[in-house]
Amino acid sequence: MSEHQRDLVGYGAEPPHAAWPGGARVAVSLVLNYEEGGERNVLEGDPASEGYLHEIVGAPAVVGGRDLNAESLFAYGARAGFWRVQRTLAAHRVPLTVFAVAQALERNPAAARAMAAAGWEVASHGRRWIDYRNVPEDVERADIAHATATIERLVGRRPVGWYTGRTSFHTRPLVAAEGGFLYDSDDYSDDLPFYVESAGRPHLVLPYSLDANDFKFLIVHGFTTADDMLTYLVDTFDTLHAEGADHPRMMSVGLHCRIIGRPGRIRALDGFLRHVAQRGGAWVTTRERIARHWLTAHPPRP
Template sequence: MSEHQRDLVGYGAEPPHAAWPGGARVAVSLVLNYEEGGERSVLEGDPASEGYLHEIVGAPPVVGGRDLNAESMFAYGARAGFWRVHRTLAEHGAPLTVHAVGQALERNPEAARVMGAAGWEVAGHGWRWTDYRQVPEDAERAEIARCSATIERLCGRRPVGWYTGRTSRATRRLVAEEGGFLYDSDDYSDDLPFYVEAAGRPHLVVPYSLDANDFKFLIVHGFTTADDMLGYLVDTFDALHAEGADRPRMMSVGLHCRIIGRPGRIRALDGFLRHVGRRGGAWITTRERIARHWLATHPPAR
């Protein structure tokens, strides 16, 4: 239990001045979760089909069999949604971090190649898109290594960031022990990066977001239309922009190929990027660049 001590104080009333490049008020981190092909399936030896984050909200998994409807909804993300997101980001020249599931990349190497060619940061997101809470530590360690090697082989560069999502108690320590990661994002507790102790040394956390996140289209009482998400993203950015006059902040935006990549939802991403461009004062960047900036500007206390 000592590996994840709860900290309900954080930076308190006086967070550090982020000193983002160019005097930006808000560092905006767009994150695309690439998971399609790594979800649960009896074809992979899982006991049931995937029942999480697809369009039939609340439908139970098929135990001992395939759910062809769910499978095709995930396939949409890889076949069509990814390319719609790619086109939208290219139109804006917006950088991106990908949370990439290793097996998902291996099943669509063309998408992996395009990520590398676009200069996107590709961070690790597990070998499979599954819950790691009950995975044995040795198996999780091996899958972190396997995911990292796959990203390096297919995208041309090893990952320096990590996000499992459904972590085990050991995940952060295993990531820190691996030695090649600058940061992890398995945390939602702040508007700025911060340090924790992991594997006996300071470890950087670049927090993520589940509120400014398109997954709310696929939960009860979440987003229904593109306007719902766009309004929430704009409100979040504007509040952080106002606070950033004195204390610059960070904003994470979570995206999924099979969700925001639908034609009726992509306008939320396009509209948000247009709003940020008009408003100014933003540093749209990758999580790696945020991590490197924080490590250089606010190094851990010795």
């Protein structure tokens, strides 16, 4: 149950029946990571530029200086990619959860307003998009509070979900102790939500995905074309759909404005949503709704 102990057993051979609404076989959670403007930059006092998850794969970070190419690649996500994703989701009339970096939202209030207008769930992705592994606990606590307040101010509703991505050992206890979060998603170990003990009480975890995730366009031996990602998403959904006849599952799809928002990649998202609609048996929903359902249908044991 501890957040620092490895659990290699989980639900085992007999996972709980999720009992998704409408008898759905798969709960599909689309997640858009909004990070542009929150990444590492010497203008923010960081020692180097951002060297992670941009189109110039393998390029080293610029130590002590700016990388204008990397900055413009991130800017694409906020300026163009976000709106392409927004139009695609509006066309399919499906909900979304945003993992929003607070500083990134501050840099583009129009995007924050669009998220609110669409009725999307905006979860917190931290104050900035950095690695918190060596950040002091008191600083991380303050960043959690700042991110929460910023998202509430910009979107009009406080976040109830959390995902840091590059966590410290303090992250989950700090999130649980804050008291206002229904769940965190800093985990990749299951196809269903589960509880851990954190801050002295049961805490809900909604696992995320790094395989059904567009970030694989930016790693060696990952996706190359939209068809690569579309095939993988469809194969994942169809497997979970088949398993869901007996044991309904959850499927997370990870998206990034600067990645899936490119013209040559957006077809993967569009094609996947078409496939899900045609196949049926899916509950396409936000992570907040999944969390509230799980807390009611499968409350933590005393």
